[in-house]
Amino acid sequence: MTACSVRLQIFLQLQAVNKEICSKFEACLGASTSRVEILHYLLQHEEVTQSALQKEVNIDAAAVTRHLKQLEAAGTIVRFKKTEDQRATWVKLEEEAKRHIEQSYQEKSKFVQETLSGFSEEELQQFLRMLSKVSENVSHVSKSQLEGEMK
Numbered sequence: 001m002t003a004c005s006v007r008l009q010i011f012l013q014l015q016a017v018n019k020e021i022c023s024k025f026e027a028c029l030g031a032s033t034s035r036v037e038i039l040h041y042l043l044q045h046e047e048v049t050q051s052a053l054q055k056e057v058n059i060d061a062a063a064v065t066r067h068l069k070q071l072e073a074a075g076t077i078v079r080f081k082k083t084e085d086q087r088a089t090w091v092k093l094e095e096e097a098k099r100h101i102e103q104s105y106q107e108k109s110k111f112v113q114e115t116l117s118g119f120s121e122e123e124l125q126q127f128l129r130m131l132s133k134v135s136e137n138v139s140h141v142s143k144s145q146l147e148g149e150m151k
Contacts (some may be wrong), residue, residue, distance in 0.1 A: 005015060014134070023027045035071070038057055038064065038071075040101070043093060043102070048090065050079065050089065077091055077092065077093055078094060086101075
C-alpha cells in the first residue's frame with residue numbers, strides 16, 4: 001500500500017468513526033451534539049445572552065435560535081429580556097433541566113468508557129497526542145493551500 005492510500009484510508013476511517021460516534025452518542029443522550037453542547041454551556045453559566053452563547057458554542061445564529069426555540073417549547077430553558085437592556089435576549093436553564101443534564105453526564109461517562117475500553121493508559125495518551133496533532137494540522141489547512149496542490 002502506498003503512503004497516499006494509507007493516508008486516505010486513515011482519513012476515511014476517521015470520518016466513518018466520527019459519524020458513528022456522533023450517531024450513537026446522540027441516540028444514547030437523546031439529543032444532537034449541538035444541543036448537548038448548548039445545554040452543557042448553559043449548565044456552566046447561570047444565565048447568558050443568546051449572542052454570547054452562539055459565539056461560545058460556535059454554531060450559526062439561526063441554528064442556535066432554532067435549538068433555543070425548541071428547548072423553550074419543551075420547558076428546558078427560559079429566554080427573557082432584562083429591564084435595563086431590552087436589546088439582548090438572555091437564556092437560562094430551568095431547574096428540572098439542570099437535574100436531567102447532570103444525570104445525562106453519567107450516561108455520557110458510561111458511553112466514553114465503553115467506547116475507549118480495551119486501551120491501556122499509555123495507548124490512550126498516545127492516541128490523544130495523535131488526535132491533537134491531526135486537529136492542529138486541520139486548523140492550519142486553508143482552501144488556498146488545497147487549491148494550490150490541485151493545480
